[in-house]
Amino acid sequence: xxxxxEFYDGDDDNAHIEFxxxxxxxxxxxxxxYKGPSNILIHxxxxxxxxxxxxxDRSEDPSSLTRLKKVCSTDRDTLRQWARGKSVKNLKQCQDxx
Ligand SMILES: [Zn+2]
Numbered sequence: 001x002x003x004x005x006e007f008y009d010g011d012d013d014n015a016h017i018e019f020x021x022x023x024x025x026x027x028x029x030x031x032x033x034y035k036g037p038s039n040i041l042i043h044x045x046x047x048x049x050x051x052x053x054x055x056x057d058r059s060e061d062p063s064s065l066t067r068l069k070k071v072c073s074t075d076r077d078t079l080r081q082w083a084r085g086k087s088v089k090n091l092k093q094c095q096d097x098x
Contacts, residue, residue, distance in 0.1 A: 002075035004082055007066045015066035016058070022072055023053035030076050034069040037088050042079060045072075047097035 007019035023029070029045040043049065050065055058064075073079050083091045 001081070002073050002078045004078055005072045006069060007072065008069040009064050009066050010069075015070075016064040017056055019066050019070050019072070020053050020056055023050075026072070026074050027053070029072060029074040030079055031073075032071040032079050032083065032091075034071060037086055038090070040083060040088055041092050041094050042076070042098065043094040044097040047094055049094070049096065 005022055007015040007022070009015050012018065019031075023031075023045045027045055031043055031045060033041045033043060035041075046053070051061070071079060071082055073082075080091060
């Protein structure tokens with residue numbers, strides 16, 4: 001099973017930056033956007049819904065990408081397993097990047 005990382009502002013003030021760094025280092029990875037147990041979308045790391053992963057400067061756009069929890073892995077099955085463990089009913093895939 002591949003490594004799994006969680007990034008969430010509620011857990012860590014640096015979550016946004018750490019998430020962006022993880023995206024830079026794992027450009028073939030995936031992440032879950034966790035809005036709640038019935039609302040989770042799986043994206044490819046480079047999904048254009050999110051700003052560029054190299055953009056670590058928040059002076060122009062201070063909004064955080066990790067206001068909603070992001071769960072990351074290089075392996076989709078690892079993320080699906082995580083979702084099952086959280087009793088997620090339907091894990092949806094982003095139509096734009098998957
Ligand atoms: Zn996407």
